[in-house]
Amino acid sequence: MFNFGMFSMFFGFGILWLTGAIVIIVAIIDIIKQSEMDGTNKIIWLLIVVLFNLIGSIIYFVVIKNSKDKNLFKFGNNKNKI
Numbered sequence: 001m002f003n004f005g006m007f008s009m010f011f012g013f014g015i016l017w018l019t020g021a022i023v024i025i026v027a028i029i030d031i032i033k034q035s036e037m038d039g040t041n042k043i044i045w046l047l048i049v050v051l052f053n054l055i056g057s058i059i060y061f062v063v064i065k066n067s068k069d070k071n072l073f074k075f076g077n078n079k080n081k082i
Contacts, residue, residue, distance in 0.1 A: 020054045027057035034064075 031037070031045045045064070049056040 023057050024049060024053055027060050031060065 027049050028046065031042055031049065034042065037045070045060055049060055052059070
C-alpha cells in the first residue's frame with residue numbers, strides 16, 4: 001500500500017531544497033555580474049554564500065541589494081577617490 005504521508009513529506013522537503021538551491025544560484029550569478037564590486041569583494045561574497053548557503057544568500061541580498069550606500073558594505077581598504 002502506498003503511504004501518502006511519506007510522499008508528501010519528501011515532496012515538501014524537495015520543494016524546500018529546490019527553492020533554497022535556486023536562491024543560492026541566483027545570489028552567485030548576481031555576485032558575478034556585479035559591476036560595482038571589485039574582484040576581492042566578489043570573492044569574499046562568493047565565499048560567504050558558498051560557506052553559509054541559504055543564510056549567506058539572504059545576508060547578501062539584504063546587505064547589498066537594500067543598502068543605500070553601496071560602498072558601506074565593501075570589504076578591504078577602499079579609498080574614496082576625490
